Amino acid sequence: MAQFRKATLASLGLLAGLAAAPAALAQAPAPPQAAAPQASEIRIGLIYRPAPAPSSYDAQAAPEDEGLAGARLAIQDNATTGRFVRQSYALDAVALGTAAPGAPPPQSPVDAARDLAAKGLRFIVLALPADEVLAVADALKGSSVVLFNASAPDDRLRGADCRADVFHVAPSRAMQTDALAQFLAFMRWRKLFLITGPQDGDKLWAEAMKRSAKKFGLQISAERPWTFGPLARARGDTPTRAEALVFTRGLDYDVAVVADEAGDFGDYVPFHTVDPRPVAGTQGLVPTTWHPTLEVWGAAQAQNRFRRLAGRLMRPLDYQVWAAVRAVGEAAFQRKTTDPAALTAAIADPAFSLPGYKGVALSFRPWDHQLRQPLLLVQPQALVAVAPEQGYLHQRTPLDTLGIDLPETQCKLAKS
Amino acid sequence: MSRHRIRPAQAAQTAAILAALLAAAPAHATTVYVSNEKGNSVSVIDVETLKVTATWPVGRRPRGITVGKDGSLLYVCASDDDRIDVLDTKTGKIVRSLRSGPDPEQFIAHPSGNPLYVANEDDSQVTVLDIEKNKVVAEVPVGVEPEGMGLSPDGSILVNTSETTNMAHFIDTKTFQVIDNVLVDARPRFAEFSQDGRWLWVSAEVGGTVSVIDVETRKVVKKITFKIPGVTDEQIQPVGVRLTRDGTKAFVALGPANRVAVVDAKTYEVQKYLPVGQRVWQLAFTPDQKLLFSTNGTSNDVSVIDVEALKVTKSIPVGLLPWGVAVSPQ
Numbered sequence A: 001m002a003q004f005r006k007a008t009l010a011s012l013g014l015l016a017g018l019a020a021a022p023a024a025l026a027q028a029p030a031p032p033q034a035a036a037p038q039a040s041e042i043r044i045g046l047i048y049r050p051a052p053a054p055s056s057y058d059a060q061a062a063p064e065d066e067g068l069a070g071a072r073l074a075i076q077d078n079a080t081t082g083r084f085v086r087q088s089y090a091l092d093a094v095a096l097g098t099a100a101p102g103a104p105p106p107q108s109p110v111d112a113a114r115d116l117a118a119k120g121l122r123f124i125v126l127a128l129p130a131d132e133v134l135a136v137a138d139a140l141k142g143s144s145v146v147l148f149n150a151s152a153p154d155d156r157l158r159g160a161d162c163r164a165d166v167f168h169v170a171p172s173r174a175m176q177t178d179a180l181a182q183f184l185a186f187m188r189w190r191k192l193f194l195i196t197g198p199q200d201g202d203k204l205w206a207e208a209m210k211r212s213a214k215k216f217g218l219q220i221s222a223e224r225p226w227t228f229g230p231l232a233r234a235r236g237d238t239p240t241r242a243e244a245l246v247f248t249r250g251l252d253y254d255v256a257v258v259a260d261e262a263g264d265f266g267d268y269v270p271f272h273t274v275d276p277r278p279v280a281g282t283q284g285l286v287p288t289t290w291h292p293t294l295e296v297w298g299a300a301q302a303q304n305r306f307r308r309l310a311g312r313l314m315r316p317l318d319y320q321v322w323a324a325v326r327a328v329g330e331a332a333f334q335r336k337t338t339d340p341a342a343l344t345a346a347i348a349d350p351a352f353s354l355p356g357y358k359g360v361a362l363s364f365r366p367w368d369h370q371l372r373q374p375l376l377l378v379q380p381q382a383l384v385a386v387a388p389e390q391g392y393l394h395q396r397t398p399l400d401t402l403g404i405d406l407p408e409t410q411c412k413l414a415k416s
Numbered sequence B: 001m002s003r004h005r006i007r008p009a010q011a012a013q014t015a016a017i018l019a020a021l022l023a024a025a026p027a028h029a030t031t032v033y034v035s036n037e038k039g040n041s042v043s044v045i046d047v048e049t050l051k052v053t054a055t056w057p058v059g060r061r062p063r064g065i066t067v068g069k070d071g072s073l074l075y076v077c078a079s080d081d082d083r084i085d086v087l088d089t090k091t092g093k094i095v096r097s098l099r100s101g102p103d104p105e106q107f108i109a110h111p112s113g114n115p116l117y118v119a120n121e122d123d124s125q126v127t128v129l130d131i132e133k134n135k136v137v138a139e140v141p142v143g144v145e146p147e148g149m150g151l152s153p154d155g156s157i158l159v160n161t162s163e164t165t166n167m168a169h170f171i172d173t174k175t176f177q178v179i180d181n182v183l184v185d186a187r188p189r190f191a192e193f194s195q196d197g198r199w200l201w202v203s204a205e206v207g208g209t210v211s212v213i214d215v216e217t218r219k220v221v222k223k224i225t226f227k228i229p230g231v232t233d234e235q236i237q238p239v240g241v242r243l244t245r246d247g248t249k250a251f252v253a254l255g256p257a258n259r260v261a262v263v264d265a266k267t268y269e270v271q272k273y274l275p276v277g278q279r280v281w282q283l284a285f286t287p288d289q290k291l292l293f294s295t296n297g298t299s300n301d302v303s304v305i306d307v308e309a310l311k312v313t314k315s316i317p318v319g320l321l322p323w324g325v326a327v328s329p330q
Helices: A002-020 A022-027 A066-084 A111-120 A130-139 A173-185 A198-215 A243-247 A300-312 A316-335 A340-348 B009-023
Strands: A040-048 A087-095 A123-127 A146-149 A166-167 A191-196 A219-225 A255-259 A279-281 A286-288 A362-364 A376-379 A383-386 B032-035 B041-046 B051-057 B062-067 B073-078 B083-086 B094-097 B104-109 B116-120 B124-130 B137-141 B146-151 B157-162 B167-172 B178-183 B188-193 B197-202 B209-214 B219-224 B241-243 B249-251 B259-264 B270-275 B280-285 B291-296 B301-308 B313-315 B322-326
Touching: A002 A146, A022 A362, A040 A066, A040 A111, A040 A316, A066 A087, A066 A173, A066 A300, A066 A316, A087 A111, A087 A243, A087 A316, A111 A123, A111 A130, A123 A130, A123 B280, A130 A146, A130 A316, A146 A340, A166 B137, A173 A198, A173 A279, A173 A286, A173 A376, A173 A383, A191 A198, A198 A219, A198 A255, A243 A362, A300 A316, A316 A340, A362 B116, B032 B062, B032 B291, B041 B062, B062 B104, B083 B104, B104 B146, B116 B157, B124 B146, B146 B197, B157 B197, B167 B188, B188 B241, B241 B280, B249 B280, B259 B280, B270 B313, B291 B322, B301 B322
Parallel strands: A040 A087, A040 A123, A123 A146, A146 A166, A191 A219, A191 A255, A255 A279, B062 B322, B146 B188
Antiparallel strands: A286 A376, A376 A383, B032 B041, B032 B322, B041 B051, B062 B073, B073 B083, B083 B094, B104 B116, B116 B124, B124 B137, B146 B157, B157 B167, B167 B178, B188 B197, B197 B209, B209 B219, B241 B249, B249 B259, B259 B270, B280 B291, B291 B301, B301 B313
16 A cells, blocks of 8 residues: 555656646647656755664664654655645755664765766755754855754754854754753743753753853752763662762752764653652753653644655654754745855745744844754653743744844854 | 444434434424544534534544435545445444545535535545446546545535645546646645635645646636734644635634634735634534634634634534544524
8 A cells, every 4th residue: 555655646746737737738649758848856864873773672772763853844845835836846865874883884965965976966954963953064065955954953053153054943952051041030930950860962951051041040059960870771670879869969959951963861860859840951841842741733744644655753853854944945935045145045934934843934033044843842752842932022023032032143154 | 532432222312312302303403424533433512502412433544424415315535444334323323334435534515415525534545436326437546644624615626735736636526537736734634625616725734835827828816824923834744625605715724733713814914813612623614604613623622613703612522533524504
C-alpha cells in the first residue's frame, strides 16, 4: 500500500501537467513529449551525523534517522503543494561517519557541504554542532549558499559569531531559558536552585538561565555544580547515591533547575531532592520545539504524517529540520519562483510567514536570522504550557519576548 | 464529558421522548446539531427553547457535520474512524456509515443532496462520495491537509482549501479536475461562496485574514484584516465564515480572539466584533437567517447570535470541544 502511494505521488507531477492542458490532450491523440513543461526542481541538502548504534538495550536511544525523517516529511509536504505550481523538491542527505580506529577518517562537514554546493545546491540544512556550522559557513562564504542551523543552540551563532548566510531554526539557549523563566514567573516560583553539569554546553545553558532569571525577575537562590557523574545513565543497579541526595539539603528554593544538555544526570534529580521540589531545565519540565503530545493547531496531522513516513514519533530535531526545508518551500510558493536569490530574500523578509503548527506564523528575526517561534514546555508525558505566556507583551510580537532582542544583539550581519 | 454522555438505556428513553416530542411538535421545528470533537457525540439543540434536547453518541473525533436535504438524515465526519456516520434525526441512531476515505474532516453536499464532497485531511485528497450507493465516485489529489469545502450555488465548482499548502483548489465537479489553485494566507480553514456565486470567501487561520476571491478570474480582490483592542494579532485566527443570503453581511469566527466579526460584504469594512465563547470556529444560520450559532471549543458551549440586532443573546453548554454546527432545513 505504501509503495503504491509513493508511485501515485510520483506520477502526480505528470497528472498536474495533464490537468493544466486538458484541451490539448483531448484534441491531440499523441501529444508530443515537449508539450508537458518541466517542473523546476529545488534540491535541498542535509548534512547530519547519525546517532551511533545504541547498546543492546537503550530505552531512549536516538533513532538513526533523527532529523533525516523530518527532512523527508518536509520534502513530501513541499512536493504535494509543488505539484500545483510546477515545482518539484528533492533531498540530498549526507550522513557523516564517526571516526573509528583503523578506519579511514570520515568525510568532514566542510567537504560534504562543498560537494553539495558543487552539485548546484543552494540550500543546505545542518544538523551539526556550533563549531561545524561555523566551519561550513566560512568555507562556503561568497558562494550564495544559504545554510539552516537546525540543531546548534549556541547564542554566539546568533551573536558575535553570526553569519549572514545562516538561518537558525533551532531555538537559541536564550530562547529556551526565557521560555522556562516566563513559565516560572507566571507560576510565581521565583527562587531557583541551579545545578550545572560539567560540560561546556551545560555551562552555557546555566549562563543563559541566569540571564533569563534577571530578565523575568527570578532569583538564583542556590547554585551547585553536578559532580556525581552520569547517574541518570546508571539505571537500575545504583538507584541512589547518598552524597547526591544530601547535596540539596539546607537550601531555600522553589524549583530545581538542571543544566545537563547531554542528559547525564538531569533525570536523576526529580524525586531525589531532600525537599519536595519540582525539577525543570534540560530535564523535568523542558522548553522545546516539539512533543508527541502536541495535537492542537493541526499538529495531530503532522504527527500522523510523520509516523506513517518514519514509523516512529516525531522528535524536536525532526521538527526543526522539517521547518528549515519547509521554509524553502514556503518561500518558493509565496514568491512563485524557484530562483535561489529571490527565495533567500523571501526567507529574510520580516513579512515571511511559515506555518509550523504553533498557532501563529513563524518568521526570521532580521537582526540575527533566528526563527521566531513559540516554545512548548513539556514534561515527559504532557504539554504543560506554551511560551510566550499570556501577558508578556512586546512592541513587535510577543514571540520577541523569547531570546535576544534587537537592542541587545551582538550580531552584525554583513552581506557576503 | 461524561455528564453529557447518555447511557444506552437512557439514550433509548431520550430517543423515545424525543420522537414523541417531534411527533407532537409542529412539523417545522428547527433543530441545531453540534459535533463535539472530544466528546464523540452530537448535541441536539431546539431552536425554539434554545436548550439541548439530546446528546447522541457517534464515531470518534466528530468534526464536519451537515443535514441532508429533507432534514431526516444527519451526516457526521467521524475523523478517527475514517467514516461518515449517518444518523436518523428522529431517533438519533446511526443508520449507516459511509466510506469517506481516511480522516474525513469537512464535507459539503451537492445542492441536489448527492454526492458528498469530503476533505480527507490526513491524505491530501478530496473524496467524491455517492451517498445513496455508498460508493467513491472520484478521488481528487489536493494540497497538504485539505479542510475547507465550498460549493458554488449551482454546484458546478467545488473549492477545497488545504491548510499546509495554503491554497484554494478550484475543482470542476463534472470532470473532477483541479482547474485552478489560488494562493491565500497561511492555514486556510474555510471556503464560502456568495449566494450569487461571484465571490468566494476564504479564511486563513494563521495568516489572520479573510481573502475574497473573484470566482471568474480567480484573483484575490480583497484581503480583510481584523484589529481588536486588547487582543494580540496572533490571537486573531479566522476560521468559519457565513454570508447572509442578501449578500450584505459576513460573519467571521475569530478563534482564540473569542469574537465573531461582522463584516459589510460590499465594502469589506468590519462593522462590529461580537463577544462569544472561547476559541470560536464554526458558524451556522437558521433557515430564516434570524439566528446564527457559533461553536466555542474551549468553553464547551455554543453562542446564539441575533442576526438583526447583532447581539449575542445566549450561550448553551454542549459536549466536549464543540467543532462543527449544522441546522435542519426547516
